[in-house]
Amino acid sequence: MAEPLIYELSRAGCPPFPLPDPDVPLSELPQGLTREDLPLPELPESEVVRHFVRLSQLNYAVDIGFYPLGSCTMKYNPKINEDAARLPGFAFTHPLQDPETVQGNLLLMYELQEWLKEIGGFAGVSLQPAAGAHGELTGILIIRAYHLHRGDKQRTKILIPDSAHGTNPATTSMAGFTMVKLPSDERGNVDLESLRAECDDTVAGLMLTNPNTLGLFEEHLQEVIDLVHGCGGLVYGDGANLNALLGVVRPGDLGFDVLHYNLHKTFSTPHGGGGPGSGPVGVCERLVDFLPGPIAAKVEEGDDEMPPLFGLIMPAKSIGRVKAFQGHFGVIVRAYTYIRMQGAAGLRAVADHAVLNANYLRVRLHDTYHVPYDRICMHEFVAEGRWDDAPQVRALDIAKRLMDYGFHPPTNYFPLIVHEALMIEPTETETKETLDAFARAMLKIAEEARRDPELLKSAPHETPFGRVDEVRAAKQLILRYQPESQG
Numbered sequence: 001m002a003e004p005l006i007y008e009l010s011r012a013g014c015p016p017f018p019l020p021d022p023d024v025p026l027s028e029l030p031q032g033l034t035r036e037d038l039p040l041p042e043l044p045e046s047e048v049v050r051h052f053v054r055l056s057q058l059n060y061a062v063d064i065g066f067y068p069l070g071s072c073t074m075k076y077n078p079k080i081n082e083d084a085a086r087l088p089g090f091a092f093t094h095p096l097q098d099p100e101t102v103q104g105n106l107l108l109m110y111e112l113q114e115w116l117k118e119i120g121g122f123a124g125v126s127l128q129p130a131a132g133a134h135g136e137l138t139g140i141l142i143i144r145a146y147h148l149h150r151g152d153k154q155r156t157k158i159l160i161p162d163s164a165h166g167t168n169p170a171t172t173s174m175a176g177f178t179m180v181k182l183p184s185d186e187r188g189n190v191d192l193e194s195l196r197a198e199c200d201d202t203v204a205g206l207m208l209t210n211p212n213t214l215g216l217f218e219e220h221l222q223e224v225i226d227l228v229h230g231c232g233g234l235v236y237g238d239g240a241n242l243n244a245l246l247g248v249v250r251p252g253d254l255g256f257d258v259l260h261y262n263l264h265k266t267f268s269t270p271h272g273g274g275g276p277g278s279g280p281v282g283v284c285e286r287l288v289d290f291l292p293g294p295i296a297a298k299v300e301e302g303d304d305e306m307p308p309l310f311g312l313i314m315p316a317k318s319i320g321r322v323k324a325f326q327g328h329f330g331v332i333v334r335a336y337t338y339i340r341m342q343g344a345a346g347l348r349a350v351a352d353h354a355v356l357n358a359n360y361l362r363v364r365l366h367d368t369y370h371v372p373y374d375r376i377c378m379h380e381f382v383a384e385g386r387w388d389d390a391p392q393v394r395a396l397d398i399a400k401r402l403m404d405y406g407f408h409p410p411t412n413y414f415p416l417i418v419h420e421a422l423m424i425e426p427t428e429t430e431t432k433e434t435l436d437a438f439a440r441a442m443l444k445i446a447e448e449a450r451r452d453p454e455l456l457k458s459a460p461h462e463t464p465f466g467r468v469d470e471v472r473a474a475k476q477l478i479l480r481y482q483p484e485s486q487g
């Protein structure tokens with residue numbers, strides 16, 4: 001252990017932190033809720049701050065360096081988003097406050113809904129879901145409610161391409177459907193013959209990621225969507241890759257019926273380490289009434305004297321609530337700020353540069369790393385992390401060695417259809433200098449793989465912690481602090 005735990009730093013008898021006198025009357029706590037002994041760490045404030053800041057410096061972050069974690073869209077997060085989310089009027093409102101006292105918050109939610117409708121080409125948006133995976137579940141429950149409402153009870157299948165994110169099949173089974181896996185063809189598209197064979201009146205829908213997780217735009221998208229619609233199914237769009245499409249094409253116009261937006265990816269929020277996120281869903285006209293609520297709405301039009309009045313409404317056939325209160329409001333404020341700062345032209349430039357950066361890296365690396373579906377990509381591409389003449393080296397070793405060169409590893413072993421996958425997403429926020437430095441490190445590692453494979457197998461060497469024993473970490477989970485003395 002390089003760093004002690006805060007409990008181990010504790011020194012009994014340190015001067016206590018002075019708490020202010022309570023400004024409410026003291027009351028007795030119910031019996032059984034108190035305990036005699038509560039061994040909290042005792043330390044001066046300065047040492048607590050230093051301890052946690054030191055720990056934070058052991059982490060890698062997008063504010064420290066390049067973070068090409070494919071599918072996650074780890075773009076630079078403009079600090080003005082944080083300023084906005086911290087404004088007292090946003091940070092200190094209570095979710096149960098009377099709507100008349102939080103008109104600004106409701107206006108912000110309403111405008112973000114309107115912008116997401118415009119960006120995605122949809123008729124309605126709900127900001128409720130807490131993250132992408134939650135948006136998926138919400139979208140599939142909407143599809144379920146739609147079919148059941150029409151009495152279409154035999155629709156029990158959801159079709160999912162084999163390149164999909166693991167959350168897609170998980171969502172399907174959580175929503176009570178049977179998943180049917182569709183193979184990809186040799187160009188990385190959904191295999192049309194297999195899709196055609198599955199299309200019948202038991203299909204509830206298709207979950208499609210476009211661009212897909214190979215970073216490729218579905219070449220037969222229109223045919224895929226028409227086939228599913230033709231048999232009465234609906235098309236769900238996994239919108240995690242929307243960064244590539246902003247201002248270029250709208251999923252709703254392409255025929256997607258439902259889509260989730262990952263606000264924390266496409267519209268920037270720090271999200272390494274697991275949250276919080278926000279995964280609003282957009283839907284086409286025929287699904288609007290099924291959206292989860294509450295949704296911010298203009299409940300009274302304004303006039304020359306009075307601004308409009310905003311409130312919260314529940315759609316007519318709503319699947320209900322999927323999240324407490326109004327969703328992850330802090331992330332909603334950040335996405336709102338980001339979109340306002342970019343403007344329409346800025347969002348379009350995001351997509352242009354994300355795609356350009358990915359193609360630049362793909363072409364710099366594809367002679368050295370095998371890229372199995374090597375065609376013009378969108379915002380990311382997938383290379384193989386293995387060579388026939390360096391048989392011991394695996395994608396994991398390349399990923400670990402990259403840390404020694406100061407880069408966060410790309411996503412690896414996903415998508416599953418590429419062996420030893422390295423999924424690289426540079427995002428639009430990186431400079432050519434950074435991309436070049438990363439490419440140089442990748443080329444150097446390819447050389448090392450032949451010359452000194454052990455250097456890769458035992459990497460990382462320069463980080464605060466070395467190679468973690470992944471089997472032990474998975475099998476012997478220690479999830480709770482246990483002081484030495486208590487065993």
Ligand SMILES: *Cc1c(COP(=O)(O)O)cnc(C)c1O
Nearest residue numbers: 071131132133165167238240277
């Ligand atoms: C990130 C991601 C998801 C899940 O989104 P979360 O916000 O992490 O729940 C789903 N699909 C794809 C393709 C993703 O990249």
